[in-house]
């Protein structure tokens with residue numbers, strides 16, 4: 140006899156954020172959900188109907204709340220589920236959570252556990268779960284749009300289509316192999332080659348937009364660089380609208396890289412304030428300068444600041460798209476070669492600079508594909524590698540058909556890993572660690 144699976148816990152968690160609020164939503168899912176609702180509300184309402192109920196525990200009234208019940212098979216998790224839309228005060232939420240925790244078979248959910256159950260029940264697939272995690276975490280407009288596309292299956296649909304074509308390609312190759320010594324009815328090589336070429340081209344196109352998509356998800360890095368006292372930290376504070384970095388008239392004030400996260404024209408941006416670039420005998424400042432160079436090199440965009448009479452741009456750090464900014468435009472001094480002029484002290488030109496940064500990043504963001512995670516990119520790169528190997532073996536003719544078929548199988552497998560149809564367990568913990576409680 141197969142071992143009997145242990146009875147599944149019924150899980151509950153607040154689905155809305157902590158703190159004072161008009162309404163808090165608490166979600167409950169699992170086999171004991173109906174019994175729990177019956178005990179709290181005194182009856183079992185019809186599914187998918189919002190009903191007002193007095194919720195009590197041991198004769199004590201806890202809240203008057205809206206309750207919605209979802210039956211197994213017609214809920215997000217696939218299980219019996221109900222939601223309480225109660226009053227949002229922290230004490231009310233605590234009282235409801237305590238009451239739920241005291242009921243038999245109920246326990247607090249782990250982060251992401253509702254979504255995990257939805258995935259296990261086949262209500263959503265791995266890529267949709269990832270999109271959902273991104274949507275819950277989305278802080279800017281570009282992230283919201285991208286996550287919503289992921290959640291609605293943008294990459295999943297494409298990958299499923301590629302997989303189908305590659306399975307056909309492999310079936311064709313294997314059919315020829317089965318005819319080994321007989322007359323092959325038709326030459327299938329042109330169709331197989333065409334299938335491989337078209338899928339390869341589409342994967343290559345998706346991969347070309349991966350870097351931009353990953354940036355939209357994780358944020359673009361923009362580094363402020365320049366000589367000491369160019370006004371980098373003062374500009375950072377002006378852009379962040381808060382005192383994020385120390386500023387002073389002493390050259391070499393900033394040492395560590397200071398990061399400020401912000402929403403710039405709908406795009407997620409991490410601004411980096413860095414140590415002023417110069418030769419220095421001070422070992423700690425020298426470490427700061429080395430760090431500044433490293434981070435500036437890795438950043439998506441560099442803003443080089445030059446104050447009147449200040450040092451010009453270093454030839455080795457700047458790239459064609461970077462911005463040259465003349466700083467402290469309120470001060471007299473010989474004009475320097477620059478894309479624009481700003482004064483962080485008066486605020487002059489700061490908005491123009493923000494717009495220029497936004498334009499440059501928006502141009503890059505426009506090239507984004509639906510390959511939003513490193514996991515997706517690696518799976519597609521692997522698939523593409525096996526596809527080009529398959530194409531090479533196919534070109535060798537009949538004696539290499541079995542190797543070509545094997546390479547086609549491996550590329551299909553890479554797509555299945557992407558889709559979460561194989562090997563999903565391995566990535567689940569990473570994905571669900573990102574979720575907040577109650578999702």
Ligand SMILES: Nc1nc2c(ncn2[C@@H]2O[C@H](COP(=O)(O)OP(=O)(O)OP(=O)(O)O)[C@@H](O)[C@H]2O)c(=O)[nH]1
Pocket residue numbers: 365366367368369370371372373374385386387388389390391392393394413414415416466467468469470481482483484485
């Ligand atoms: N007049 C004027 N002074 C400025 C402006 N921006 C910064 N300053 C002054 O210039 C000095 C240096 O500014 P910081 O922001 O510390 O310069 P920094 O580039 O971060 O310097 P390090 O961290 O030492 O590399 C401070 O005294 C600022 O008040 C500006 O737009 N106009």
Ligand SMILES: [K+]
Pocket residue numbers: 367368386387388389390391392393
């Ligand atoms: K300074």
Ligand SMILES: [Mg+2]
Pocket residue numbers: 371372373384385386392393412413414415
């Ligand atoms: Mg500074």
